[in-house]
Amino acid sequence: METKTCPKCGEEKPTDDFYFQRRACKPCVREDQRRFRDSQPDYNHARNLQRRYGLSVDEYQTLLANQNFACPICEVEISNTIAYKGKRPVAVDHNHDTGDVRGILCSMCNLMLGHARENTSILYRAIVYLSERGAYASKK
Template sequence: MSSLKGSERNRGKPCKDCGKPKGPAYADQIRCYRCTQARKHAVRKAAHGRRVKSVYGITGEEYDQLYEAQGERCAICPRARGITRRLAVDHDHAVEAEQGSRASVRGLLCGPCNDMLAHVRDDPEVLAKAIEYLRNPPARAVLDLSA
């Protein structure tokens, strides 16, 4: 049995995955930088897939299909692209109680849009009132502002 520590045993050996030299910063590691990053990405993607499957009943592949179908953006606002933080799976709690979590999925939303729907309690009447408010603010009439 070797008396070397695990990290010392890897010094000078090529990357476990691609077989290329690892570079000085990763000399004690079993993988090079690129393979380490690729592995981290794969592990995170698999964990996300397991989570959406257990909570919403959709697979990671279905999440990706929905993301692509929405143009790789939030279904409500065009700004959020889900790059730094994945888009949330929006679902209807009333449908979930009756038909299950998979049937309740509506789309993918950024955090602020998802919070907005939660704040108005998914009420289309409130959202219609908000649209009317934006189109015709009451201050214009009261303050005699012509815009």
């Protein structure tokens, strides 16, 4: 079995413990990546906002401010931060046909729209259904 010495940790390891065209061993590369992610908590979210929705962090913050930092459907408070440490408490709502961003929703409301296939007829029938059957009305 061929071995190679990692320049970061100095240990001699099998070549299988190295990524293709990387000098450092896999554990050292993963540790570097973890340290980078921990030092830049908003990095991935900001990059995803730009790549997926064409939004900068400032535009995202403006959307939230225009909504008074609340979900426009259920009015639950939405945090003023984009860092979520692996959790997704909010979602960027967008038109799946045009890609246009409509706003920032809480996860539950975003799921509701998705499960209704963004079809207003389905949502209207759901309102009628709940109205006719004595729906629970939350106290605000």
